Structures are given as C-alpha cells and as structure tokens.
Amino acid sequence: MGAITPGVRLHDLPQGTVEERIRMAGELGFSCIQLPSKVLYKSMGINRLGLTRELADHLRAVLDEAGVSVAVFGCYKNLATPDRQQLMDNYAEYEACLNFAKMLGGCPVGTETGRPNVQNAVADDRMTDEALDAFVEGLKYVCGRAEAMGGQILIEPGWNETVNTPQRCREVLERVPSSALGVIYDPVSLLHPSVVDEAQEITSRMLYLCGSKVRVLHAKDYEVVNNEDEAGWCDGTGSRLVCHGVGETGRYDFEPVVACAGDGGRLPDDARAYVCLLRRRASGDVAWLAAAMDGWASRYWAASGTARYCVGANQRGIAWLSTLSRKQIVVWVVKGRSARSRAVRFRRLFRRSSICLSSVVWRKQASCCSRTTP
Numbered sequence: 001m002g003a004i005t006p007g008v009r010l011h012d013l014p015q016g017t018v019e020e021r022i023r024m025a026g027e028l029g030f031s032c033i034q035l036p037s038k039v040l041y042k043s044m045g046i047n048r049l050g051l052t053r054e055l056a057d058h059l060r061a062v063l064d065e066a067g068v069s070v071a072v073f074g075c076y077k078n079l080a081t082p083d084r085q086q087l088m089d090n091y092a093e094y095e096a097c098l099n100f101a102k103m104l105g106g107c108p109v110g111t112e113t114g115r116p117n118v119q120n121a122v123a124d125d126r127m128t129d130e131a132l133d134a135f136v137e138g139l140k141y142v143c144g145r146a147e148a149m150g151g152q153i154l155i156e157p158g159w160n161e162t163v164n165t166p167q168r169c170r171e172v173l174e175r176v177p178s179s180a181l182g183v184i185y186d187p188v189s190l191l192h193p194s195v196v197d198e199a200q201e202i203t204s205r206m207l208y209l210c211g212s213k214v215r216v217l218h219a220k221d222y223e224v225v226n227n228e229d230e231a232g233w234c235d236g237t238g239s240r241l242v243c244h245g246v247g248e249t250g251r252y253d254f255e256p257v258v259a260c261a262g263d264g265g266r267l268p269d270d271a272r273a274y275v276c277l278l279r280r281r282a283s284g285d286v287a288w289l290a291a292a293m294d295g296w297a298s299r300y301w302a303a304s305g306t307a308r309y310c311v312g313a314n315q316r317g318i319a320w321l322s323t324l325s326r327k328q329i330v331v332w333v334v335k336g337r338s339a340r341s342r343a344v345r346f347r348r349l350f351r352r353s354s355i356c357l358s359s360v361v362w363r364k365q366a367s368c369c370s371r372t373t374p
Contacts, residue, residue: 007032007071011039018043019062026066034110034216036074037097048096056103072154072184072216073101078114079138080131080162086118087138094142098151108152108215110184113163113172114138122160135162136175146180154215156184157206159192166190166206173213183210186218188252193224193239196251203256217257221249 008030013021018040025033041047044055063069075097077090097109114120116131125131139155146153155172157163163172169183187203195202207214221244 005031005071007034007068009034009036011036018059022059022062022068023066026068030068032069032071034072034074035070036076037093037100038074038076048093051096051100051103053103056100060104070101070104070107072110073097073104073107074110076112078120079111079142080114080116080126080135081118081120081138082116082134083118090138091141091145094153095145095149098146098149098153102149102151106151108154108182109146110154110156110216111142112156112158113161115162126160126162126164131162132168132171136172139172139176139181140178143176143178143180147178152180152182152215153178154182154184156186156189156218158186158189164190166202166209169206170209173210181213182215183213184216184218185210185214185257186220187254187257188220188222188241188243189218191222191241193241196222196224196241199252200256207256219254219257221245221252223249223251 006029008025008028010018010021010025010033013024016024018035022033037048037051041050044050046055059070075094077093078086079090081087081090094109094111101107101109113135115122115126116128116134117123117125139153143153145151155163155169157165157169163169173181173183185206187199187206190202190206191199223242223244224239225242226239
C-alpha cells in the first residue's frame with residue numbers, strides 16, 4: 001500500500017534560480033520536486049565540493065517555506081563507462097550526492113543506466129551483455145556506498161540506455177540484491193516507435209517484474225511523428241517518438257500504473273510513489289502543470305482506491321483534500337526544526353477550507369515529507 005504525492009522535476013519549470021523554481025513548485029501546488037545535481041550546480045556556480053551542510057540548510061529552509069520536499073536528488077553519471085578514471089570520478093560524484101541527499105532529509109539519489117562508451121552516446125553497444133555487465137559492476141559499488149551511508153539509489157530504465165527493457169531491469173535487480181536499490185519508472189521512456197502498440201503489455205511486464213521495487217513514477221505522454229528533424233527517439237524506422245506533458249495527447253493510459261501504487265498494488269507498505277508530472281520543455285505555460293495535476297487528482301487518485309494521498313502545506317493541496325470523500329484525515333508531520341511551522345501552516349489552511357478540524361488526527365514521522373491518509 002503505497003502513497004502518491006504529486007511532484008515536478010525542477011528542470012521542467014521555467015528558467016530561474018533553484019530557489020525561484022522551488023517557490024514556483026510550491027505555488028503551483030506540488031508537494032515534492034526532483035532536483036538534478038547539475039541544475040543545482042549551474043544555479044549555485046558550484047561542483048560536488050560545494051555540496052555542503054550550509055547549502056543543505058539553506059535549501060531546506062527554502063523548501064520548508066514553499067511547503068515542498070525533495071523526492072529525488074538526481075546524479076546522472078555514467079556507471080557503464082569503460083574509462084577507469086572517468087568511472088572513479090563518477091563514483092566520487094555519487095558519494096557526494098548520497099551524502100548531500102542525507103543532509104536534505106534522506107531523499108534517494110536517482111540515476112539513469114548509462115551506456116558503455118566514454119561519451120555516454122546512444123549506440124547499439126548499449127544492447128549487449130557486456131554493457132549490462134559493466135553497469136551492474138558500477139551499480140554494485142554505488143549501492144554498497146549507499147548501504148554504508150544509509151541512503152538509496154534509484155535507477156531509471158530507458159529505451160536509449162543500457163537497461164532498456166523490463167527483463168533487463170529485473171536482471172539488474174537480481175544481480176544487485178541491495179536493500180538500497182529501487183526503481184524510478186517512466187513508462188514512456190521504455191517505448192520507441194516500433195513498440196508503441198505494445199505499450200500496455202510492456203507496462204504490465206514492468207510492473208510484474210519490478211513493481212515491488214518502484215519508488216518513483218514519472219508521468220508523461222507521447223506521439224509518433226514521421227519527421228526526423230523532430231526532437232525525440234528514433235529506432236531506425238524514420239519515425240520518432242516525441243514526448244509531451246501528461247495528458248497532452250492521450251496516447252498513454254496510466255490506469256495500470258496508478259493501480260500498482262494503490263490498495264492491493266505491488267508497492268510495499270513503506271514505499272511512497274512520487275508522481276512527477278512532466279511537461280514539454282518548449283512550452284512556457286506554467287499554468288498547464290497545475291491543470292494537469294488537477295486532472296490527475298480527479299481521474300486517477302480519487303477513483304483508484306489509493307490509500308494515501310500526499311499533499312504539500314499549501315492552498316492547492318488542501319483544496320484537493322476538500323474534494324475527496326473521506327471520514328478522517330491523518331496528517332503526518334516530519335520531526336525536526338520545521339515540524340511546528342509546518343503543523344501551524346496545515347491548521348491555518350484547514351480553517352480556511354471545508355475540512356473540519358475535529359476530523360484531523362496529527363502524527364509525527366521521522367523521515368521525508370508530510371503525508372495525509374484517508
């Protein structure tokens with residue numbers, strides 16, 4: 001029985017500083033973000049040596065003020081590279097990111113699955129057994145460090161990466177049996193023009209083979225175009241799969257994915273599924289994100305039987321709870337410096353809504369962000 005909380009990748013928001021984007025995420029009603037290290041580096045003018053306690057404290061203050069948390073701290077360094085020196089440097093990057101994620105509150109570190117060349121370029125060599133062997137060896141080391149540091153590593157399979165099918169993802173999970181290892185599942189990322197007609201079959205296979213390890217869900221839509229100049233994924237047929245924001249084309253049905261995170265789904269009791277709503281980066285329409293989020297709340301969450309809904313301590317989050325049918329609301333407030341201010345913010349927002357304070361039960365938890373349950 002997992003929990004679903006709506007989030008957004010910070011790099012899908014309009015250009016601005018990290019602080020500005022965090023505040024925008026909160027204003028739009030999102031309760032969590034995915035923060036790539038490269039976005040943080042660019043905004044702050046730093047590298048991994050700048051991932052200090054002072055920076056973590058600063059970001060946590062901004063996050064608390066905005067009513068959001070970090071669902072994933074991204075570190076997209078190639079673990080399948082054949083260059084030994086590059087691999088050692090990438091290991092150092094992962095260790096720095098794991099340490100910083102712990103300072104941010106214990107969020108997992110997310111990564112993609114790389115390719116077996118120094119340039120990390122898309123090529124057929126990513127399909128080989130040798131490529132998978134190289135990635136597995138790199139992942140074993142990183143997961144070992146994550147276990148030692150009390151952190152988590154989440155891998156995101158993708159058609160243009162080394163782990164590019166549900167079967168290969170399952171093989172990785174079996175060969176790296178680490179308690180620190182989980183999965184970011186973006187269903188559209190495993191598609192390409194030749195297999196779009198098998199999208200639901202691929203989804204079912206992924207959920208069956210790897211669903212119990214899924215910690216984060218990405219949501220986006222797609223279309224297939226016969227235009228090689230269009231940005232997207234080409235499989236040699238002359239067509240390309242172009243990604244869009246969730247719901248823009250209606251080509252992908254997320255019902256099976258959301259059901260996996262609901263009652264009776266494959267997510268374990270202590271798992272939380274963060275749904276990051278992706279948008280087409282060329283679009284500057286920020287309001288679209290809020291509309292997509294509202295659509296998800298009404299179409300999937302309220303109807304799916306999902307046992308837990310996670311919202312931020314903001315007006316839109318409380319508005320969602322007001323529309324859902326429930327007898328009792330349990331608010332989980334993270335222990336720590338911001339616990340009191342977050343609880344006060346929730347109470348203030350409840351008083352402005354149709355939710356009766358007598359139906360609210362307060363609890364404390366030791367990690368991650370606030371959560372609400374029916």
